[in-house]
Amino acid sequence: MILEAILKINPDAKVSVEDTGDINTSIINWHEGTTPISNADIEAQFTAVEFDIAMKDLRAKRDKLITETDYLALSDQTLSAEMSTYRQALRDITNGITTVEQANNVTWPTKP
Numbered sequence: 238m239i240l241e242a243i244l245k246i247n248p249d250a251k252v253s254v255e256d257t258g259d260i261n262t263s264i265i266n267w268h269e270g271t272t273p274i275s276n277a278d279i280e281a282q283f284t285a286v287e288f289d290i291a292m293k294d295l296r297a298k299r300d301k302l303i304t305e306t307d308y309l310a311l312s313d314q315t316l317s318a319e320m321s322t323y324r325q326a327l328r329d330i331t332n333g334i335t336t337v338e339q340a341n342n343v344t345w346p347t348k349p
Contacts, residue, residue, distance in 0.1 A: 239263055241289070242282035246274055284337075291340035295331060303327050306348070319349035 240254045243265075251268035260276045267273045306324060310316050316324075326346035334340050 238283060238286050239265065239279060241286045242279045243274055245282045245285060245289075246278060247271070250274075287337050288340070291337045292331065292334065295334070295340045295343065299327050299330050302345075302348070317349065323347070323349055 239256050239260060240252065243250050243252055243254070249271075251271045253266045253268065255264040257263045260280050265273070303324060306320060308314070309320055310324070323346050330343055330345070334343070
């Protein structure tokens with residue numbers, strides 16, 4: 238998570254991290270003249286990184302569920318109204334999510 242936090246602050250950072258799970262005991266090596274970032278500034282990004290990870294996981298599950306019904310949306314198939322509603326609900330599942338808790342506790346639509 239430390240590396241991801243650093244890259245949120247400076248996407249071009251040249252850095253290697255021996256992540257122990259604790260910012261204070263992890264070893265951060267700055268390379269090629271990259272300006273070091275303070276531990277406090279890195280730690281301040283942890284919430285945003287956790288949110289990014291939760292949303293990535295949510296989107297992966299959503300995409301898998303949509304893919305499982307893609308064959309029904311082919312031009313030679315007639316998509317039922319219920320399936321169309323289900324697929325739209327899946328596409329909309331990330332709307333309005335602003336916290337890790339919300340991302341981890343979505344109510345998934347029921348597949349018809």
